Amino acid sequence: xxxxxxxxxxxxxxxxxxxxxxxxxxxxxxxxxxxxxxxxxxxxxxxxxxxxxxxxxxxxxxxxxxxxxxxxxxxxxxxxxxxxxxxxxxxxxxxxxxxxxxxxxxxxxxxxxxxxxxxxxxxxxxxxxxxxxxxxxxxxxxxxxxxxxxxxxxxxxxxxxxxxxxxxxxxxxxxxxxxxxxxxxxxxxxxxxxxxxxxxxxxxxxx
Amino acid sequence: xxxxxxxxxxxxxxxxxxxxxxxxxxxxxxxxxxxxxxxxxxxxxxxxxxxxxxxxxxxxxxxxxxxxxxxxxxxxxxxxxxxxxxxxxxxxxxxxxxxxxxxxxxxxxxxxxxxxxxxxxxxxxxxxxxxxxxxxxxxxxxxxxxxxxxxxxxxxxxxxxxxxxxxxxxxxxxxxxxxxxxxxxxxxxxxxxxxxxxxxxxxxxxx
DNA sequence: AAAAATAAACTGGTCTGACCACTGTGAGCG
DNA sequence: CGCTCACAGTGGTCAGACCAGTTTATTTTT
Numbered sequence: 001x002x003x004x005x006x007x008x009x010x011x012x013x014x015x016x017x018x019x020x021x022x023x024x025x026x027x028x029x030x031x032x033x034x035x036x037x038x039x040x041x042x043x044x045x046x047x048x049x050x051x052x053x054x055x056x057x058x059x060x061x062x063x064x065x066x067x068x069x070x071x072x073x074x075x076x077x078x079x080x081x082x083x084x085x086x087x088x089x090x091x092x093x094x095x096x097x098x099x100x101x102x103x104x105x106x107x108x109x110x111x112x113x114x115x116x117x118x119x120x121x122x123x124x125x126x127x128x129x130x131x132x133x134x135x136x137x138x139x140x141x142x143x144x145x146x147x148x149x150x151x152x153x154x155x156x157x158x159x160x161x162x163x164x165x166x167x168x169x170x171x172x173x174x175x176x177x178x179x180x181x182x183x184x185x186x187x188x189x190x191x192x193x194x195x196x197x198x199x200x201x202x203x204x205x206x207x
Numbered sequence: 208x209x210x211x212x213x214x215x216x217x218x219x220x221x222x223x224x225x226x227x228x229x230x231x232x233x234x235x236x237x238x239x240x241x242x243x244x245x246x247x248x249x250x251x252x253x254x255x256x257x258x259x260x261x262x263x264x265x266x267x268x269x270x271x272x273x274x275x276x277x278x279x280x281x282x283x284x285x286x287x288x289x290x291x292x293x294x295x296x297x298x299x300x301x302x303x304x305x306x307x308x309x310x311x312x313x314x315x316x317x318x319x320x321x322x323x324x325x326x327x328x329x330x331x332x333x334x335x336x337x338x339x340x341x342x343x344x345x346x347x348x349x350x351x352x353x354x355x356x357x358x359x360x361x362x363x364x365x366x367x368x369x370x371x372x373x374x375x376x377x378x379x380x381x382x383x384x385x386x387x388x389x390x391x392x393x394x395x396x397x398x399x400x401x402x403x404x405x406x407x408x409x410x411x412x413x414x
Numbered sequence: 415a416a417a418a419a420t421a422a423a424c425t426g427g428t429c430t431g432a433c434c435a436c437t438g439t440g441a442g443c444g
Numbered sequence: 445c446g447c448t449c450a451c452a453g454t455g456g457t458c459a460g461a462c463c464a465g466t467t468t469a470t471t472t473t474t
Contacts, residue, residue: 010457011262035425046458048255051427055218055259056266067426068466098359101320105360109312152309156363217428242454253429258456274455275437 014053029075103160110148127183221260236282310367317355
């Protein structure tokens with residue numbers, strides 16, 4: 001039947017079913033899922049099990065429920081979960097250090113990837129935007145990570161960014177000139193220069 | 208009563224209660240939580256609501272339940288989250304290229320971290336093991352990533368490794384001498400040399 | 415006929431009670 | 445002393461009931 005194996009919990013199976021259902025039907029953020037009772041009947045399980053699965057996905061921020069209306073796909077970037085986990089887990093100092101360390105290194109990786117891959121015209125346009133537009137540090141590096149053209153790094157970075165922001169660390173001021181300088185080094189394609197400028201920008205010089 | 212506000216869902220309140228309970232009682236990984244029925248009674252809510260909260264936390268990897276025994280705190284240093292989200296991220300089975308690229312760069316990151324952090328004695332011991340023991344490429348780099356002492360990278364790498372292996376790509380032969388040489392460069396702490404040797408080892412020279 | 419009020423049919427939210435499967439324990443027997 | 449076995453406790457699951465909202469259809473009123 002629907003159950004994958006016997007010793008797996010029902011609600012886990014439902015999560016999987018839902019995932020494949022979402023993929024199969026191509027559900028996008030905002031779309032409605034079947035009602036709890038319908039899922040219950042369709043999958044041949046109790047409604048409470050369906051609810052356990054849905055509640056878990058809700059806490060993860062993947063879906064949203066509105067009483068009287070239904071359950072909907074959500075445009076998830078993790079905030080729900082990030083907030084929860086950060087207060088839940090990230091208390092210990094080492095985890096915080098890991099998050100910072102990982103975020104920085106992935107940003108460096110992406111810079112390196114850009115050197116390898118990005119076209120010069122794209123970089124020049126980016127530099128122009130850097131000097132003219134208004135943006136935050138997250139905005140800037142989101143563009144960096146996007147330019148690196150690695151979907152995996154992009155997803156991981158976004159998660160780390162949210163974590164990082166939830167830590168409420170003091171942030172340093174970075175001038176447009178600094179951002180622009182970083183892009184210059186990208187255009188010149190000098191690895192070592194990129195690393196130096198990035199470290200300076202992140203104030204990691206002494207490390 | 209126990210409920211924080213009236214319009215918040217009960218299971219959310221329970222999650223919060225659990226969090227403060229964990230903090231207050233100083234529960235550590237491996238410790239047991241009160242049973243579902245006891246929580247239900249103590250918090251004045253239905254058992255199904257307790258279960259919705261527990262199931263959500265379980266899916267998050269924060270707790271673990273064993274039928275007949277109870278519910279236990281889990282060792283979640285490494286963010287189950289990454290693993291969970293990975294099933295969603297890797298869902299779009301986009302480019303194999305991304306997986307390879309990311310795995311390699313993270314391995315490089317870890318090498319870099321080792322240069323910064325690892326003690327020489329540890330590296331010497333590692334080199335000895337490299338020359339004497341029997342191991343696979345995965346074994347070797349698992350040790351590398353572990354030495355980097357970044358739990359986040361460790362978890363991400365493990366996922367990538369598993370995915371990478373599932374791709375069934377042809378693998379090249381790597382001699383013990385090559386592995387040992389890599390460690391030598393780590394001991395000498397020359398960044399550029401490490402990169403060169405690693406690339407050679409992964410046959411990325413032309414790239 | 416149009417608008418407003420009402421009713422019905424859904425949706426999620428919660429609780430209760432029941433039963434199953436599994437684990438640990440302790441009483442009782444050999 | 446060691447074994448067996450029943451029992452209490454725990455999570456796993458289901459069914460049913462009721463509440464509280466929303467939407468839609470129906471009826472009533474204007």
